Amino acid sequence: MDRKEFLSAIGLTAASAVVFSCVGCSKSENEGPSNANNPPTDVDFNIDLTAASNAALNNNGGFIYINRIIVAKSTSGAFLAVAQACTHEGTSVTYNGNEGVFFCPNHGSKFLETGVATLGPATVALKRYNTSLNGTTLRVFS
Template identity: 50%
Template sequence: MDRKNFLTMVGMSAASFALINCIGCSKSSDSGSSSGVSGPTGVDFTLDLTASANAALLTNGGSLKSNGVIVARTTTGAYIAVQQSCTHESYPLVFQGSNQQFYCNNHGATFSQTGAVTGGPTNKSLTTYTTVLTGTSLRVHS
């Protein structure tokens, strides 16, 4: 085998390994799209804050997931709602009340409480939803 053939084989092997690693990292076939993942549309639901299932929202910094949305209570007591999935590759987000941010455990993307990107591999902000508190009912809608 001559030098040119050897270098060609090494280069092809390296490219193959890189391709396999990139494909292995993807959650789905369209997850690598540059447009990012959007949140659900047509959102409109109400949470009864007296129900035990929604008790996390009675504490500042608490959150819960419902209908593809994370509903959270900020450290100042305001209610906020954003899409549940990261805009990078649609992995689930968590609300970190003490850090006042949404965080993706998969690739480390971070988002402010307003849904703006603050770090990580994505450049697309989260879809946000309107919250309206009436008595003990919290309505979340698009």
């Protein structure tokens, strides 16, 4: 019995199988409207730049997500840290070093490296955090 015959036998069409397969789909816990304007507060943690999981920060233009914050290294080598959740509907923003902006792939909002919204629909800035480099340890703090 092939897939089509199987679905037919249990009363499903290919279309309903697609819908069925998406039941339970959801955004990650870091995304969604509840995070849109609920940035992390009282932030103070260290990032080990020698750890493999943080290797992206050794490259200009690289970024990682940690503790609901996106930490990036600009094309000029400066470390940047802003809230991960887009202020529109909470989707995780990415960093585009070539443009020097944080970008939301959901509806296209853009934010300066300072977090200021420059292209909607988001109008509220991403919360910005301080960074301080000591050897191979990067501190991110409020």
